Amino acid sequence: MEVVLTAAQKRIMEAHGEASYPHEGAGFLLGRVEDKRVVIEEVFPAPNQREAEARRNRYEISPHDFLRAEREAAGRGLEVVGVFHSHPDHPALPSAFDREHALPRFCYLITSVEGGKARTTRAWHLREDRVAFEEDTLIITSTEEEA
C-alpha cells in the first residue's frame, strides 16, 4: 500500500505533534482510497480526550469527533481514510495498544517527537487478521507541485 500526502500536510501533523508535546497529539486523515493507494487530501487535528496524566502515552478521539470528521469528509466527496498521532520520545512504530484499538482499512501515520521536535513519520495499516501492522510506503509530494 502507498500513502500519498503533501509536504504541507506532513508539516501540519508534525506541528501538531510538537505543539502537543510531551503529550500525544492526534487527528484525522481525509482523502480517497484508490486500489493500492491512499491519497490524503486533508489532515485535521482533533482533541485528545484522555485525562491529562494519561496523555503522555495515550490518545483518544471521541465518537462525536469521529462523526464530525465523517460528515466533513462526506461533504467534500471524501472519506475518513485514517488517523495520525504522535509518539512523544518513542519511535514511530505502532504499539500493542495501537494494534488492539486499530480499525481495519485505516491508514495510521505515526510521528515520533523527540524532546519536542518531530523526527520521523511512518505509515502503517492493520493486517486483516489483526495480529500485526504492516508498513506502507509514504510518498511525500512537494508543496510546490500543489500550487
Added chain:
Amino acid sequence: MMATIRIPTPLRSYTGGQGEITVSGQTVQEALDDLLRQYPDLQKHLLSEGKLRSFVNVFVGDEDVRYLNGMETPIAPDARLMIVPSIAGGCSPR
C-alpha cells in the same frame, strides 16, 4: 418499518460497501446479532471474546447505549443505530 444500523467508513468493506444496514430485533443486542448474521466478517472487528470491543460504541439516535441500558436497551421498530469507533492508541503499554 425496520431498524437501521449505520456502519463507519472503515468497516464498510465488510458490508459490501453499504453504509446503512437494515436489521430486525427489539433490543440493541438483537439488532447487532442480526447485523453479524448478515455480515459475519464484521465480528472480529466489533467483538472480542463475545463482547463489544472497548473502542466500539453503539448509539441509538444520539445516545450511547452505555448510558442507556447497554445491549439490553429496547429499540423502536424504526430505530436508527450507529456504530461509532472511539479512535484510540498510544506509544507504550505503561
